[in-house]
Amino acid sequence: xxxxxxxxxxxxxxxxxAAILVLFSAYVVLQxxxxxxxxxxSGTAEMQxxxxxGDALLMLDTPGSADEESLLSSFVCEKxxxxxxxxxxxxxxxxxxxxxxxxxLQFEAEIWYRDSSECLSIPFGKSGGVFxxxxxxxxxxxxxxxxxxxxxWGERSQAVLLEVLVWRG
Amino acid sequence: xxxxxxxxxxxxxLSLDMLAGFSIFLLALIAVFAMVPSVxxxxxxxxxDYDAVAYRTSVILAEYPGDPCYPPWETIPASASxxxxxxxxxxxxxxxxxxxxxxxxxxxxxxxxxxxTSDDIRRTLLFEGVPCQYNLSIAAGELRVMKxxxxxxxxxxxxxxxxxxxxxxxxxxxxxxxxxxxxxxASSRSADITxxxxxxxxxxxxxxxxxxIRPSSDQMTITLTNISEALAGSDCSxxxxxxxxxxxxxxxSPVSLANDSFQLCxxxxxxxxxxxxxxxGAGNLTLTLYPPLPFCDRDDVIVDVILRLFYQFSDTExxxxxxxxVQFCDYDSDWITQPSLIPGVLEVCIW
Numbered sequence: 001x002x003x004x005x006x007x008x009x010x011x012x013x014x015x016x017x018a019a020i021l022v023l024f025s026a027y028v029v030l031q032x033x034x035x036x037x038x039x040x041x042s043g044t045a046e047m048q049x050x051x052x053x054g055d056a057l058l059m060l061d062t063p064g065s066a067d068e069e070s071l072l073s074s075f076v077c078e079k080x081x082x083x084x085x086x087x088x089x090x091x092x093x094x095x096x097x098x099x100x101x102x103x104x105l106q107f108e109a110e111i112w113y114r115d116s117s118e119c120l121s122i123p124f125g126k127s128g129g130v131f132x133x134x135x136x137x138x139x140x141x142x143x144x145x146x147x148x149x150x151x152x153w154g155e156r157s158q159a160v161l162l163e164v165l166v167w168r169g
Numbered sequence: 170x171x172x173x174x175x176x177x178x179x180x181x182x183l184s185l186d187m188l189a190g191f192s193i194f195l196l197a198l199i200a201v202f203a204m205v206p207s208v209x210x211x212x213x214x215x216x217x218d219y220d221a222v223a224y225r226t227s228v229i230l231a232e233y234p235g236d237p238c239y240p241p242w243e244t245i246p247a248s249a250s251x252x253x254x255x256x257x258x259x260x261x262x263x264x265x266x267x268x269x270x271x272x273x274x275x276x277x278x279x280x281x282x283x284x285x286t287s288d289d290i291r292r293t294l295l296f297e298g299v300p301c302q303y304n305l306s307i308a309a310g311e312l313r314v315m316k317x318x319x320x321x322x323x324x325x326x327x328x329x330x331x332x333x334x335x336x337x338x339x340x341x342x343x344x345x346x347x348x349x350x351x352x353x354x355a356s357s358r359s360a361d362i363t364x365x366x367x368x369x370x371x372x373x374x375x376x377x378x379x380x381x382i383r384p385s386s387d388q389m390t391i392t393l394t395n396i397s398e399a400l401a402g403s404d405c406s407x408x409x410x411x412x413x414x415x416x417x418x419x420x421x422s423p424v425s426l427a428n429d430s431f432q433l434c435x436x437x438x439x440x441x442x443x444x445x446x447x448x449x450g451a452g453n454l455t456l457t458l459y460p461p462l463p464f465c466d467r468d469d470v471i472v473d474v475i476l477r478l479f480y481q482f483s484d485t486e487x488x489x490x491x492x493x494x495v496q497f498c499d500y501d502s503d504w505i506t507q508p509s510l511i512p513g514v515l516e517v518c519i520w
Contacts, residue, residue: 015190019197026201044220048328051224055331058266062333065509066380066500091331094514096306096313099320099327 045168050137053107053166056091057141060084072141076111076160077148081125084109088164089127106131106169112161115153122152124162129169136167219301219326219519226294227328227517230305232265233257235272241386243275244460247285256285256293260379266332267379267510271388271460273307273334277314290316295519302520309334309513317518325520333510335379337387340364340505344399344492351489355482359411360493362476364391369469370499380508382498384472387508389458391474396451396492403490406483409445410476413456418471432457448478 061072075084092105106129112121140163147157235242235257242253256276258268278284290305291297304317312334347362366384373381400408413431414423433440434455440446448454456476473495480491498505 012186012190012193015193018190018194022194022197022201026204030204044224047224048220052329052331055266059331059333059512062267062379062510064333064511065507066376067507091512094308094331095329096308096315096514096516098304098306098315098516099518 046135046137049105049135049166049168050139052092052105053137053139053164054141056088057139057162057164059091060087061141061143070143072143072162073145076124076143076145076162077151081109081123085125085127092166104129104169105166107164107166109162109164112163113153113158120152121163127169129167131165131167134167136165138163138165140164220328221326222295222299222301223326223328223517223519226303226305226519227330227515229255229294230258230517231268231330231332231515232259232262234259234261234269241272241460243269243272247289250285250289253289253293256290260335264379266330268307268332268334268515270312270334270336273312273314277305277307277316287317304516304518306516307332307334307513310511312511312513320518321520325518327519328517330515331512332515333379333512336509336511337389338382338498338505338508340389340391340496340498342391342393342496342504344393344396347393347492347494348399348403348490349493351491353484353486353488355489356485357479357481358489358491359477359479360491362393362478362492363495364474364476365495365497366472366474367497367499368471372468373500376500379510382500382505382508384458384460384498385468386460388460389474391456391458393454393456393476393492394452396448396454399492400449400490404482404484404487405449405480405489405491407447407479407481408449408491409447409479409481410440410442411445411479412475412477413442414475414477416473416475423473423475426458430459432459445479 057072060075061070063070071087072084075081075087088107088109089105092107093101095101106127108126108131109124110121111124112119114120140161142159143162144159145151145157147155149155151158233255235253236255237245237252242256245253256272258272258276259265260267260269276285290303291299291301294305295301295303302318304315304320306315307313309332342362342364349360351358366389368384371382371384410433413426413433415426416423428441428443432455433442433446434457435446435448435451436453437455454476456474458474478492480489482489496502496504500507
């Protein structure tokens with residue numbers, strides 16, 4: 001023999017339990033299965049920035065003909081950071097004209113070299129902007145410097161690492 | 170009756186209670202279904218998708234040589250475009266961002282009646298079956314090319330790559346350096362101007378790959394200049410092009426070039442060598458050889474391109490002057506403009 005109230009409470013409790021169970025299951029499943037929007041805006045922007053910054057270094061290091069010297073190598077040999085900044089900036093801003101020009105890119109470069117037993121770095125020019133914590137990317141390229149007098153590491157040849165930090169101004 | 174004396178009506182209590190519980194369950198279920206669209210809303214981000222498509226297309230254009238590689242896709246007529254599976258513009262996989270001038274001209278050609286259609290572009294560079302508009306553009310030096318629709322002001326996927334367009338070697342032979350004197354007697358004779366390509370010496374490992382002369386895959390342009398000056402003192406009454414042949418080492422006789430594998434221009438006007446056009450009085454003659462040359466699949470071959478001219482002399486008593494000689498194509502020749510790289514930019518817009 002059952003009490004009437006007990007039986008009624010049991011059925012209501014089942015409904016509440018089922019509801020909680022369904023909500024909790026949905027919460028767990030959806031939390032685990034949320035797909036981030038493909039190429040979120042910030043990720044795509046950084047990818048494009050990285051691509052163009054790397055391409056610009058590659059272009060500076062690829063001479064126009066077999067008997068020419070790499071521009072990047074000659075800038076480092078001659079310690080011509082102004083020439084590097086001008087050329088690099090011109091490449092970053094290059095457009096075909098099919099789209100309107102975007103916001104300017106800012107950058108600062110430094111060179112890492114080996115001096116006897118330690119690795120040292122020196123700044124190698126920067127554009128006018130000040131780094132304000134915007135998302136930035138870092139690209140680098142080894143530049144072969146042949147035997148050359150007056151270099152910080154002496155006359156011997158060396159492959160130095162040119163690092164450039166690029167961000168949207 | 171129960172023990173408390175009340176009348177038991179179990180069926181009624183059960184139905185109401187069951188209804189309450191089931192209603193709560195249904196409400197929860199509806200709430201869960203209502204959640205789903207808001208969760209999926211973030212995935213439907215069309216702008217970001219197009220950025221990814223534009224990036225993929227820019228990588229194909231700038232870093233892949235295209236498919237097929239042999240024969241190169243740029244030599245396949247658009248009427249057989251279904252055999253082309255990828256329209257990459259790079260010279261080779263080893264040198265990304267260095268584009269072949271021939272491939273760029275082929276892809277962006279608008280005047281050619283056999284131009285690639287929008288469907289070809291979507292199939293080989295975008296995603297087949299995905300309806301989207303595109304705009305591809307390249308600017309490098311004097312070269313300004315564009316393909317596709319005008320770019321809208323907003324909401325389009327965008328990718329930009331810095332590239333270099335490689336121009337192949339150009340051979341310019343001064344005819345004055347080829348004139349030879351022949352003893353009097355004959356009233357006519359033929360003489361050959363031969364350009365020799367030694368594939369082994371041209372594949373010099375000391376020369377970096379983008380700067381190599383590659384007759385197997387490059388369009389070779391041979392220009393004979395100052396023809397009228399070179400023949401000014403001659404007693405020629407006619408100089409006709411007899412044949413244009415290719416002789417490969419190891420072969421006993423030359424073979425004629427197929428009509429679609431070269432173009433002959435005299436003073437800028439296209440001519441058919443089968444009609445034996447006369448070049449007496451002409452300023453220059455340009456022979457453009459389209460890749461691949463015969464037997465170019467061998468890398469140790471020596472190929473001679475022979476331009477045979479037929480001379481008719483008006484005076485059989487005097488010494489005759491005609492043009493003949495062998496020109497060797499190598500990296501030290503001052504009559505060859507070496508391949509060069511022109512810096513530029515490639516942009517891809519998808520919407």
